[in-house]
Amino acid sequence: MGIASTPTVTLGNRFARELPELAVAWQAEEAPGLRLLVLNEPLAAELGLDPAWLRGDGLGLLAGTAVPEGATPVAQGYAGHQFGGFVPRLGDGRALLLGELTRPDGALRDLHLKGSGRTPFARGGDGQAVVGPMLREYVVSEAMHALGIPTTRSLAVVETGRTVRRETPRPGAVLARIAASHLRVGSFQYAGTTGDADLLRRLADHAIARHHPDAGSYPGLFEAVVAAQAALVARWMLVGFVHGVMNTDNMTISGETIDYGPCAFLDAFDPRAVYSSIDHGGRYAYGNQPAVAEWNLARLAEAMLPILHDDEGEAVAVAVEALGGFRRRYHAEWSAGMGAKLGLSAEAAAPLVDELLPLLREKGADYTSFFRTLPRTVIHGDEALDDWAARWRALEPDTAAMDRVNPVYIPRNHLVEEALAAADEGDLDPLTRLLDAVTHPYDERPELARYAAPAPPDFGTYRTFCGT
Structure with a gap:
């Protein structure tokens, strides 16, 4: 893992320092070819981060492959009841807490990755994520924020250049997300x-x-x-x-x-x-x-x-x-x-x-x-x-x-699937248009009429998957 080429980004390690029993120091896997798919520039500005830098030299920060000096990335440990059954050791199997950013107003926000590679909590998983589910989280979390619902935020989705095996080979991706914390x-x-x-x-x-x-x-x-x-x-x-x-x-x-x-x-x-x-x-x-x-x-x-x-x-x-x-x-x-x-x-x-x-x-x-x-x-x-x-x-x-x-606009399921399918083929325009609609959910615009329309009758039974 490299060192980020800017002295202006500082990542705190409060969680890692105060709760070492719940943290395993770890590094993101190297990525053969980073490509930015989407960047939340307004959120970056709220965090005091330069969007232009993130699009260039800062891309490694968004993927975890280059972090500021002094940062302590960790995989967090936690347990959980999954569908009612208790599992005493889960944790971040494919995720990393890079550290805490301090916003200009003094508030702390976690910078956390999904899809950054296997950790000691990975169990049988490969630690990877693919483009579709990461873009889904980006769209839905930003829509929830626009609706005024407390949520983690999505800062960026970066393609890694890795091929991930699911039902078929898929392009790998990392989601950089922001939260008040991940407790x-x-x-x-x-x-x-x-x-x-x-x-x-x-x-x-x-x-x-x-x-x-x-x-x-x-x-x-x-x-x-x-x-x-x-x-x-x-x-x-x-x-x-x-x-x-x-x-x-x-x-x-x-x-x-x-x-x-x-x-x-x-x-x-x-x-x-x-x-x-x-x-x-x-x-x-x-x-x-x-x-x-x-x-x-x-x-x-x-x-x-x-x-x-x-x-x-x-x-x-x-x-x-x-x-x-x-x-x-x-x-x-x-x-x-x-x-x-x-x-x-x-x-x-x-x-x-x-x-x-x-x-x-x-x-x-x-x-x-x-x-x-x-x-x-x-x-x-x-x-x-x-x-x-x-x-x-x-x-x-x-x-x-x-x-x-x-709201007029929500991330309607057929539109989300349409945008994700296009993104899989390298076309991000449908995603951009959908984001424009759902991040201004109450502002009715005639040119966005299809984003307010119910699902077509032939859309059928809808099922989503966890992406792991």
């Missing part, structure tokens, strides 16, 4: 398996300092994570986002969305919607996401019990009380959000929402289009929906406010 529920589970209470305390102290400085205590930290995740999942549900793999190692302590593998947005409204090719039982279906989040937080509570109280019985009581706040917080966030989508208060909207969602499911209505076009749709052509809409209009909703919360 997960699985990080606490990993620390908990060691039986080292001091490690748990240091991890909790690190999490409080990075994310929840007002928590004041370890029980306060757990309550803060419960609140952050309740708000996050409510926002997912409001925009029709389906994460796809809500394992505990994919739930952050910060409350950011992480790991866009088998993810998608709803087309027709259906609580049973599953887009992950490996979710055979529907554990992570759209409608199950709030319950799964609560279950994951219970696993966090179990890992934190030794530091919640000296007495185990009291620790359990503290955890149960804090976890009990999840449903209240989630319901409040979701109710307020649904009210806003209908231009009403949460109280006024509640009975209408209770009627509307079963109707949308029955009619197979496009979730995003329904809310965006509702103020301008006079007749739906369906007796039940028209009756519902008449009662909604009688409440005099704020339709201008609705347009500020109901």
